[in-house]
Amino acid sequence: MSEKDPQSRQLILDFPVSPDFNFSNFVRSEGSEFAWQAARQVSSSIDLPYHSLYFYGDRNLGKTHLLMAIGNAITENFPDKKIIFINGREFVRKFSENNAHEITKVINPLLSTDYFLMDDVDLISGKPSVQEKLYHIYNTLLENNKTSIFTGRDRPEKLVAMEPYLKSRFQWGMTAEIKPIDDGTTAKIIAKLAKDVGLSIPQKIIDFLLTHIPRDFISIKTAVEKINKESFARKRKVTLPLAKAALNLP
Incomplete structure (x- = not known):
């Protein structure tokens, strides 16, 4: 730009x-x-x-x-x-x-x-x-x-x-x-983006993300990328504490 x-x-x-x-x-x-x-x-x-x-x-x-x-x-x-x-x-x-x-x-x-x-x-x-x-x-x-x-x-x-x-x-x-994206659509997007980078995000973590991240595509994609990066750096599976740390959430 x-x-x-x-x-x-x-x-x-x-x-x-x-x-x-x-x-x-x-x-x-x-x-x-x-x-x-x-x-x-x-x-x-x-x-x-x-x-x-x-x-x-x-x-x-x-x-x-x-x-x-x-x-x-x-x-x-x-x-x-x-x-x-x-x-x-x-x-x-x-x-x-x-x-x-x-x-x-x-x-x-x-x-x-x-x-x-x-x-x-x-x-x-x-x-x-x-x-x-x-x-x-x-x-x-x-x-x-x-x-x-x-x-x-x-x-x-x-x-x-x-x-x-x-x-x-x-x-x-x-x-x-432009109305808010429904939970089902957002959950599918999170799962698809995670799958594309070889990341497995448990359903309970997806449910947590639904109430803590914006619903536009770039924000969802950024959240998945941060979680993937944190998981790779720690060499750990995705857990709630790991996801919170990746997204700087309490």
């Missing part, structure tokens, strides 16, 4: 980013299937009836993963298209600066991109002037038939301290909820 402009740190990212962010390893379940399908559709077709997509759900359910997967897929499918990614916190920082010249340098690329990807849009809550900038960006892109994709913790109408005109814009396009 590299930066095109040192003045816009973490603002404009080169795609493709980490190959871990793709559709094939996104943890799909009944609660995320619609969001996954919508993400695949928006990244594989330029002829859609909508130009805005909003994913919402709790933390650690894979919203960022899905957003990055969209960027990677667009790069592969439409290499001539320009993509911009920004996190809500960084957006606030950039547009809270008082230097008008710097703000102009930041906003101009956003107004000319083909795909605007914004993660954690709820982090601009309570910032009216910043929200006004996003409203301007959204409208400009919409007028030019460009696509805006957002992620947030809550459905648009429930966003706290967000201007009504911006809430309405988020609802203009497609909205898709």
Whole structure:
């Protein structure tokens, strides 16, 4: 993940980013299937009836993963298209600066991109002037038939301290909820990842992990990798104390 402009740190990212962010390893379940399908559709077709997509759900359910997967897929499918990614916190920082010249340098690329990807849009809550900038960006892109994709913790109408005109814009396009992955699906993923590296994790340890690790694929994979590394280093089978030590859990 590299930066095109040192003045816009973490603002404009080169795609493709980490190959871990793709559709094939996104943890799909009944609660995320619609969001996954919508993400695949928006990244594989330029002829859609909508130009805005909003994913919402709790933390650690894979919203960022899905957003990055969209960027990677667009790069592969439409290499001539320009993509911009920004996190809500960084957006606030950039547009809270008082230097008008710097703000102009930041906003101009956003107004000319083909795909605007914004993660954690709820982090601009309570910032009216910043929200006004996003409203301007959204409208400009919409007028030019460009696509805006957002992620947030809550459905648009429930966003706290967000201007009504911006809430309405988020609802203009497609909205898709990402719900927590069910225990059965998560358990199967843990067992499969463990089997792939030749690791045996007892069911009681899997049951423990279900209540102690996030439910997105990268977090699950990282947990299994840490347990495998700890097991190899100690030359011991996986036990609850070993798993806790590997994951730094009490």
